[in-house]
Amino acid sequence: MTRPSRTVLIVSDHTGLTAENTARALLAHFPDQPLRYVQRSFVATLEMAREVTREVAALAAQGERPLIFTTITDPAALRELESAPARVFDLLGPGLGALEEEFGVPAARSVGRFHDMHDQAGYVARMDALDFALATDDGLGDRQYGLADVVLVGVSRAGKTPTSLFLALQHGVRASNYPLAEDDFEREALPVPLEPHRAKLYGLTIDPRRLHAIRTQRKAASRYASLEQCEHEVRRAERLFSRVGIPVRDTTSASVEEIAAGILAQLRRG
Amino acid sequence: MTRPSRTVLIVSDHTGLTAENTARALLAHFPDQPLRYVQRSFVATLEMAREVTREVAALAAQGERPLIFTTITDPAALRELESAPARVFDLLGPGLGALEEEFGVPAARSVGRFHDMHDQAGYVARMDALDFALATDDGLGDRQYGLADVVLVGVSRAGKTPTSLFLALQHGVRASNYPLAEDDFEREALPVPLEPHRAKLYGLTIDPRRLHAIRTQRKAASRYASLEQCEHEVRRAERLFSRVGIPVRDTTSASVEEIAAGILAQLRRG
Structure with missing residues (x-):
């Protein structure tokens, strides 16, 4: 017997990214609960908040008790949500109250303060980093490696x-990448374009069976995707990493968020 | 007289993305406070939490009262942080408590539940969407538009x-993109490869002066970057959008997070 899914409403006055991240971070600790996520972004007026509470009332009429996770800070809209027949998680309210006390000034409580472009310099840096990553992807533009934060x-x-x-879009870090291929393995030394940039190199490796699966999706039954070829390439790449002595991350079961955070932690230490 | 910056420590047992997002969402409501952000990710043991409290103690010894924002859920590590001479914001604790009550089961409180690959299907979808976006970027691979969620x-x-x-990496949405150029304007009709996909088209427009500034950074003093050319192209593009009747977003002062969230809201309504 499967239990019916419970509705999780992510209600935000803006993009909803913070609300969704936090809701998922909390609910990840309850892996056995069947849940159904529903996004309600740009709920910027009291009338729009009322639409959400009507939606919740309709679910409640069918015997459900939904969960609402919200980053809305407008007091009237928040009160409206809190009147709904649901469990409401006010994700920013308590923190804002504590910060008001700490700073001794009132919170702005304006709509959509975050993820807009108020941090103009940071935003431009992220977009520049993205252009850079695209221009130097897959070994292109190796003469620009001097400008990279990491290769x-x-x-x-x-x-x-x-x-x-991801490093570019999320963190504004300028990352290039260089693909190792047969020529590089034959030389048994660092590829020439990478030589001057040893300090910013970061090796990625992967389980050959996983690599075989990924490549098979792309080019089934090719030499490129064969397990034998994958094993050969990974072995040679790992040998090169250890000879040159650069940090290495196994990406087999790591998300881009995790790989990127590991690289950032490394950059900070370096 | 400038006030000294206050240190904001983002302390996480994992990537730190949720903690940083929430901290920045809260602190965006206090735009006048001078702050200095410090990331401490992968703080997964009590000993590593002690390193953070020692760091905080050193700041406090200089008369500062730092702010700690943390998503750590391990009780001992959290107690260690709370013993530091700082204002501590336990971002997940209260929510976890309320959810335990709501679900009637204890939270897993395991390290790094979120942003790992436990949502394997969702992760694969995001990576596939990214491959798709790259393969169909800038008008490439227009025969694949049938597989796109949005163009x-x-x-x-x-x-x-x-x-x-961003739509791909963050949301797992398959987005292609098609650049409008002179040929398209001369035809005064929807470009042929877009014809069968009218329902998933989404127009982006921009202030010609902003476009001029962006293009000048790329190719200064070119016809491509000239204000005249930018004005011409934007005018023709907007005319096309309105003739075809597709939704349009002005990106002049919108972040990718905002543009993407707007498109998602549209897709949900559609």
Whole structure:
């Protein structure tokens, strides 16, 4: 017998990213609960909050008790949500109250303060980093490596491109990436374009069976995707990493968020 | 006289993304406070929490009262942080308590539940969407538009590529993008490859002066970057959008997070 899913409403006056992240971080601690996520972003007026409470009332009429996670800070809209027949998690309210006390000034409580462009310099840096990552993806533009914060090195499909794009978009870090190929393995030394940048190299490796699965999705039954070829490339890449002595991350069961956070922690220490 | 910056420590047992998002969402409501952000990710043991409290004690010895924002759920590590001479914001604790009550089961309180790959299907969808966005970026692979969730349309540098990459990486949405160019304007009709996909088109437009500034950074003093050319292209693009009747977003002062969230809200309504 499967239990019916419980509705999780993510209600935000803006993009909803913070509300969704926090709700998922909390609910990840209850892995056995069947849940159904519903996003309600840009709920910026009392009337829009009323639409949400009507939606919740309709669910409640069917015997459900939904969960509402909200980052709305407008007092009237928040009160409206809290009147709904649901469990309401006011994600920012308590923190704002404590910060008002701490700073001795009232919170702005204006709509959509975060994830807009009020941090203009940071935003421009992220977009520049993204242009940079795209221009130097997959070994392109290696003459620009001097401008990189980090250069990811690894065999094809080890996770370099998603990681460098995420580092740029989320963190404003300028990441290039260089794909290791047969020529590089034959030389048994650091590829020439990477030589001057040893201090910013970061190796990505992966379980050959996982790599085989990923490459098979792309080019089934090719030499490129064969387990034998994957084993060969990964072995040679790992040998190169250890000879050169650069930090290495196994991406087999790591998300881009985790790989990127590990690289950032490394950059801070470095 | 400038006030000294107050240190904001983001302390997480994992990537720190949720903690940083929430801290910044809260602190955005206090725009006049000078702050200095410090990330401490992967603080997964009591000993590592002690390192953080020692760091805080050193700041306090200089007369500062730092702010700690943490998503750590291990009780001993959390108690250690709470013993520091700082204002501590336990971002998940109260929510976890309320959810335990609501579900009637204890929270797992295991380290790093979120942003790992426990949602394997969701993760694979995000990575597939990213491959798709890259393969169909800038008008490439237009024969794959049938597989897209959305096709972004606009002139060069209106924000299409960052938006489609963000939609993929963050939301697992398959976004292609098509650049409008002179040929398209001369035809005065929807570009042929877009014809069958009218329902998933989404126009991006931008203030010509902003476009001029962005393009000048790329190719200064070119016809491409000239204000005249930017005005011409934006005017023709907007005319096309309105003739075809597709939703349009002005990206001049919108972040990729905002543009993407707007598109998602539209997709849900559609």
